[in-house]
Amino acid sequence: MATTSFPKSDIRVLLLEGVSANAVETFRAAGYESIDYHTKSLPDDELKQRIAEAHIIGIRSRTQLSADVLAHARRLIAIGCFCIGTNQVDLAAAQAAGIPVFNAPYSNTRSVAELVLAEAIMLMRRIPEKNAQCHRGGWSKSAAGSFEVRDKVLGVVGYGHIGTQIGLLAEAVGMRVIFHDVITKLALGNARPSDGLDDLLERADIVTLHVPETPQTRDLIGAEQLARMRKGSVLINASRGTVVDIDALAEALRSGHLAGAAIDVFPVEPQGNDDPFVSPLAGMDNVILTPHVGGSTLEAQDNIGREVAAKLVRYSDNGSTLSAVNFPEVNLPEHPSSRRLLHIHRNQPGILSQINDVFSKAGVNIDGQYLQTNPTIGYVVVDVSATREQADQLKVALAAIPGTLRCRALY
Numbered sequence: 001m002a003t004t005s006f007p008k009s010d011i012r013v014l015l016l017e018g019v020s021a022n023a024v025e026t027f028r029a030a031g032y033e034s035i036d037y038h039t040k041s042l043p044d045d046e047l048k049q050r051i052a053e054a055h056i057i058g059i060r061s062r063t064q065l066s067a068d069v070l071a072h073a074r075r076l077i078a079i080g081c082f083c084i085g086t087n088q089v090d091l092a093a094a095q096a097a098g099i100p101v102f103n104a105p106y107s108n109t110r111s112v113a114e115l116v117l118a119e120a121i122m123l124m125r126r127i128p129e130k131n132a133q134c135h136r137g138g139w140s141k142s143a144a145g146s147f148e149v150r151d152k153v154l155g156v157v158g159y160g161h162i163g164t165q166i167g168l169l170a171e172a173v174g175m176r177v178i179f180h181d182v183i184t185k186l187a188l189g190n191a192r193p194s195d196g197l198d199d200l201l202e203r204a205d206i207v208t209l210h211v212p213e214t215p216q217t218r219d220l221i222g223a224e225q226l227a228r229m230r231k232g233s234v235l236i237n238a239s240r241g242t243v244v245d246i247d248a249l250a251e252a253l254r255s256g257h258l259a260g261a262a263i264d265v266f267p268v269e270p271q272g273n274d275d276p277f278v279s280p281l282a283g284m285d286n287v288i289l290t291p292h293v294g295g296s297t298l299e300a301q302d303n304i305g306r307e308v309a310a311k312l313v314r315y316s317d318n319g320s321t322l323s324a325v326n327f328p329e330v331n332l333p334e335h336p337s338s339r340r341l342l343h344i345h346r347n348q349p350g351i352l353s354q355i356n357d358v359f360s361k362a363g364v365n366i367d368g369q370y371l372q373t374n375p376t377i378g379y380v381v382v383d384v385s386a387t388r389e390q391a392d393q394l395k396v397a398l399a400a401i402p403g404t405l406r407c408r409a410l411y
């Protein structure tokens with residue numbers, strides 16, 4: 001088993017928001033024993049306290065790792081988002097601190113796509129209202145306002161991993177799919193690009209949103225866009241709560257312009273299952289409200305737990321940053337007969353020659369060297385034939401180079 005310059009048993013892993021038990025098993029199987037597991041996100045103060053002691057943190061979509069929080073993370077070497085979205089992490093601040101961020105970019109794609117297809121069918125049949133009436137002792141057996149999805153137009157906003165999957169599933173039940181994206185995308189199946197967002201909104205019977213949270217997608221769907229949607233159409237949002245102006249949506253539903261909505265994500269979400277949920281959409285019979293469970297299936301969570309924990313273990317044990325979202329990517333081989341030095345630094349002139357100086361002065365043989373940079377940081381990995389003591393001395397010398405962000409030794 002690979003070892004690190006810091007005893008592995010003392011490497012503290014902080015796991016929040018009830019990430020899958022698989023993650024814990026993956027860490028334990030790799031020799032990580034100090035695992036602090038929480039089923040909820042933590043209040044800001046407690047998060048700052050705990051992150052100050054953690055070497056690795058695993059979160060889901062709720063925990064906000066802002067620059068302010070990360071400033072407390074003195075020991076942190078890596079962040080794992082046990083989900084697709086990484087908007088909850090200040091990626092630039094993490095990068096500037098030499099901390100790679102990993103996620104699971106595909107593991108819950110199918111789960112979201114299935115839920116959205118089911119919601120599209122339910123909304124078009126007006127099932128949410130009928131279900132609510134039955135629960136209250138009502139009985140409104142009527143076809144009025146109920147439609148098949150066959151031959152209806154599904155408008156997908158954000159034609160990425162989830163958007164394309166939904167397009168394919170929707171075509172399988174006979175829907176016509178149009179999509180809008182900010183970059184040119186290969187259309188799968190019979191899907192066709194729309195002529196911009198407005199065109200999509202004007203043509204679709206069902207609009208479904210699958211964009212990331214960015215400054216550009218904030219309130220992408222506001223009063224003006226809702227007004228453009230066809231009368232009697234429905235909106236599904238399983239992307240991020242900030243993408244829709246929720247008050248404007250409530251108004252469009254109240255006025256009857258939209259026939260229904262299915263909303264899984266909210267501008268403000270409760271911290272955990274014991275906290276109250278408040279929304280202007282609560283109490284509307286024609287709205288399906290779900291507590292951000294688009295990716296919450298056992299299959300998806302199992303896969304995510306394993307995938308992200310394995311990426312964190314690999315980085316901690318071996319230094320590989322393959323698929324990190326904010327970091328130069330290096331895919332490193334094992335190093336059974338070498339000591340490995342990892343050096344993360346600001347990308348500034350002269351730093352590489354100082355790193356090389358350290359090795360040439362130490363007189364050790366370099367077995368392999370890997371370098372990746374981006375405009376902000378550089379990541380150098382050097383495998384050397386050296387004793388443990390020499391590797392420790394090299395680490396101290398490398399850490400003293402001005403511009404160093406993080407430095408580790410692996411044995």
Ligand SMILES: NC(=O)c1ccc[n+]([C@@H]2O[C@H](COP(=O)([O-])OP(=O)(O)OC[C@H]3O[C@@H](n4cnc5c(N)ncnc54)[C@H](O)[C@@H]3O)[C@@H](O)[C@H]2O)c1
Pocket residue numbers: 084085086105108109112157158159160161162163180181182183210211212213214216217220238239240264265292293294295296
């Ligand atoms: N509800 C849930 O539980 C759940 C689960 C998984 C993912 N998500 C959310 O869904 C989002 C999409 O996931 P994905 O895996 O499909 O991501 P993705 O990156 O594969 O696709 C996103 C697409 O949106 C496009 N896009 C970005 N800005 C846009 C804009 N302003 N207008 C139109 N298109 C734009 C991108 O070009 C890309 O094609 C994630 O970022 C995450 O926030 C939610």
Ligand SMILES: O=C(O)[C@H](O)COP(=O)(O)O
Pocket residue numbers: 060061062082083084085086108292293295296
């Ligand atoms: O980004 C994601 O993958 C989803 O929003 C799911 O987030 P969650 O892990 O908090 O359910």
